[in-house]
Amino acid sequence: MVEINRSKYYSFHQATADRAFHIDFGHKTIRLPLCQLLSLRHKLKTIAIEDHFDGDLNKHGFEILLLCNKEHLFILNTLEILDLTELVESSLVKLGLAQPAQVALV
Amino acid sequence: MKDIARQSMSIKVESMDMLNAQIKMEAHASASYLAMASWCEQNGFFTSAKFFFKQAEEEREHMMKIFNFLVDTGGSPMSPEITNINHDYASIVDVFESTLDHEVKVTKSIHNIVKKARELGDIATERFLDWFVMEQVEEENTIRDILDMISVTGTEGVGLQMIDNQVANWME
Numbered sequence: 001m002v003e004i005n006r007s008k009y010y011s012f013h014q015a016t017a018d019r020a021f022h023i024d025f026g027h028k029t030i031r032l033p034l035c036q037l038l039s040l041r042h043k044l045k046t047i048a049i050e051d052h053f054d055g056d057l058n059k060h061g062f063e064i065l066l067l068c069n070k071e072h073l074f075i076l077n078t079l080e081i082l083d084l085t086e087l088v089e090s091s092l093v094k095l096g097l098a099q100p101a102q103v104a105l106v
Numbered sequence: 107m108k109d110i111a112r113q114s115m116s117i118k119v120e121s122m123d124m125l126n127a128q129i130k131m132e133a134h135a136s137a138s139y140l141a142m143a144s145w146c147e148q149n150g151f152f153t154s155a156k157f158f159f160k161q162a163e164e165e166r167e168h169m170m171k172i173f174n175f176l177v178d179t180g181g182s183p184m185s186p187e188i189t190n191i192n193h194d195y196a197s198i199v200d201v202f203e204s205t206l207d208h209e210v211k212v213t214k215s216i217h218n219i220v221k222k223a224r225e226l227g228d229i230a231t232e233r234f235l236d237w238f239v240m241e242q243v244e245e246e247n248t249i250r251d252i253l254d255m256i257s258v259t260g261t262e263g264v265g266l267q268m269i270d271n272q273v274a275n276w277m278e
Binding site: 014019021038039092096097099 | 108109110111112113114115118119120122180181182184226
């Protein structure tokens, strides 16, 4: 498995043998084929991160992420969501699927 | 190291995002034309209603064309959520003017994706959209011609009935 990218909390790897990517969340590593990686990206893009700064809209500042067809469940705080978003977006740039200029946190 | 990402997807992520937005726009257009067909039916413009039923089907076909392109290129097409469909129109002229506004918005959106795909060097997306560019020329022209016909016919007396009858000329 080859490390492609690393952020503050997570690391992103490519495994040629099983034709998939892996994200190491520290306590757990999950396998993502490209379609699941795009699905994770979509979920992260649709998170209203500004709601985390409004006690009425997101009281606790957490997001629940169900990944890989409900195989994995993560509860992430604001900083972890921002970090994961940055990891996924910059990994897509490193893989040549996205343009560097398009990388944005939210 | 094998390029698994490129092996799995043949377009850029930015193109995929824009095409997903276009899927939503086409779906919105289809739903709007269905609302216009409903208005026409309720107000006695039965030929125009048929015209808009057909337009609604065409817009859905456009949506599916893009959806299938994303499937073919290994992208992730998203089934769109459609809200805010207007069902209120002041007149048949208002209906066709709204249609033209909608078509112009779709044309601008397609042109923006073509420009961006060109900038990204995403030749597959650029070439795929060639058909849509020409289709939009045809769509806009049809609605412009109908508005011209309405202008020439006028809405006084039996004008409205004549307008509705003549819309049949633009139905294949």
